[in-house]
Amino acid sequence: MSDIAVVVGELREEWGTTDRMIAKLSSAQWNLETPSPGWRIKDQIAHLATSDAAALAAAKFAGLATPPSPAEVTGKALDPSVLGDQSARLTARMPQPVVVGLWRATRRKLAETLIELPSDRRIPWFGRSLTASAMASARIMETWAHTVDISDALGLGIDATDRLRHTAYMAVENRDGSFRAHDQDPPDEEVRLELTLPSGVEWIAGPAHTSSRVLGTALDFCLVAARRRHRDDTDLQAVGLAADRWLQVVQAYAGAAGSGRQPRALESKADIFMPDNERRADEQQQ
Structure with missing residues (x-):
């Protein structure tokens, strides 16, 4: 995407947004159920803590004089069955200050490690490898997705900030993986993504010559790609069969797709997407 220091700086901003949101939660709020079935707020933060710890371990492996292969790491330290629900559930049993403290310490070390990693090293990550920049983008994507649940x-x-481009980037990188996660073959035709970032800047990925396109806001696309909203609850437009097929399965992360979200009747999309302070100001003007 760009210089590692810049991307890690944005990752720190993403972490900070989430941290400010949970900093003063009461015990009752800490135990609130989120839209992800069976996941409370404390489970979401515990998951971020354990997945950031896994990313840190993988980055340290990459820093070794003779790094192990992705398959070797996945088969040992980063077993997905341990990293996922199981490790998050165990971590969530700890007191709230301990979970939050663990997450803060781990992410601080992860940021430092990513910046210091030699530019020619790739980080082993579940059967594949990522550059330090791509790993930082992946962490931005996952942090944002779980923060949406919170x-x-x-x-x-x-x-909604222009950091959404990292989630969009991860979705583009995982296009074929999205189809495979749903036991489908990816279409041969490429898809062009034309999104508008919150700042109004256009974010485009894909060849100009293709007739298949996904059009809309980065927020709508990222909510669908993170599987936090059903596409029917957005204003995304799919032009062409390949684009329509992609929106049916798109996900910004590798691995199992999960059940996703069902369409829901929204009283007002603006109410969902508008930050709380802007909503209050809008109500006062009315």
């Missing part, structure tokens, strides 16, 4: 649980607006 925002929904607390009734807050979704934080």
